[in-house]
Amino acid sequence: MQAVVLAAVVPTTTYYLVLSAALFGIGATGLLVRRNPLIMFMCIELMLNAVNVTFVALAVRFGNIDGQTAVFFVLVVAAAEVVVGLGIIISILRRRPGATADDLAELKG
Amino acid sequence: MDFVVFILASAMVIAGALGVVLRPNPVHAALSLVLTLFGVAVHFVALGAHFLAAVQVIVYAGAIVVLFLFVIMLLGVDKAEDLSIEPFPIQRPLAAVVGAGVSGLLVAAIVGAKDTIPEGTPLGADGDQNIRALARNLFSDHVFAFEFTSVLLxxxxxxxxxxxxxEKKGSA
Structure with a gap:
């Protein structure tokens, strides 16, 4: 009986938006809490994914494909951003191994 | 059935996200990120965005996370971080408040605007149709931006x- 009731519910756009709000909040919290630059980067990816879910859910709701095109561009920019960011992290960590975000408070190498 | 898929995929997404934030070992965090990305891909399939689901798996789970793992292994920073050290005593409660506040405000806005979003014609859930529509949009309306992404890359x-x-020794 319970399974029949569950199967009858159709997830609306609101469900997806609430999910992406939760994902964005978790990503933001992680970005503020963690001090390993690599993990801070992963938290940024979480927040980008939350935005992507919002884009796709609303694109489907409005029947407008532009939202999915925007997600495509977000993916491309995220890939470029990860490449540059990891390059910076490599050159920092090569110079001082085990550096956390707190150790990098000044630009002086 | 749709709802069961939604619940399972959302559980993947949230569990993976919590894993990224809470796991002390960077390798485990990267693998939790894969779980989240797959969950998001399942959501994309459920929403009928088949092309983006494929790209999500190929680019995010395939390329970006592998790049993360590659950097972790290259630098040898795969040691577990001691999470019991708190440099600023108030940082974690404050961060939790910020995160919960952002999520709470967003959810309040979403629930408040629930009935004001007008209903459009839903996109066709047919996979072929989705890719056609996306390609037509990408290569007509957004062709300049598309070409510009190659410059960006x-x-x-x-x-x-x-x-x-x-830097080589001797070269300036």
Whole structure:
């Protein structure tokens, strides 16, 4: 009986938006809490994914494909951003191994 | 059935996200990120965005997370971080408040605007149709932006090579 009731519910756009709000909040919290630059980067990816879910859910709701095109561009920019960011992290960590975000408070190498 | 898929995929997404934030070992965090990305891909399939689901798996789970793991292994920073050290005593409660506040405000806005979003004609859930529509949109309305992303990628690759290059002795 319970399974029949569950199967009858159709997830609306609101469900997806609430999910992406939760994902964005978790990503933001992680970005503020963690001090390993690599993990801070992963938290940024979480927040980008939350935005992507919002884009796709609303694109489907409005029947407008532009939202999915925007997600495509977000993916491309995220890939470029990860490449540059990891390059910076490599050159920092090569110079001082085990550096956390707190150790990098000044630009002086 | 749709709802069961939604619940399972959402559980994947949230569990993976919590894993990224809470796991002390960077390798475990990267693998939790894969779980989240697959969950998001399942949501994309459920919403009928088949092309983006495929790209999500290929680019995010395939390329970006592998890049993360590659950097972790290259630098040898795969040691577990001691999470019991708190440099600023108030940082974690404050961060939790900020995160919960952002989520709470967003959810309040979403629930408040629930009935004001007008209903459009839903996109066709047929996979072929989705890819056709996306391609038509991408190569007509957004063709300049699309071409410009190639410039962006070239600049990113060239910049990264320059950033991570080891300076030779003797050269300025």
């Amino acid at each position: 070239i600049v990113a690759v060239a910049g990264t090579v320059l950033l991570t290059r080891k």
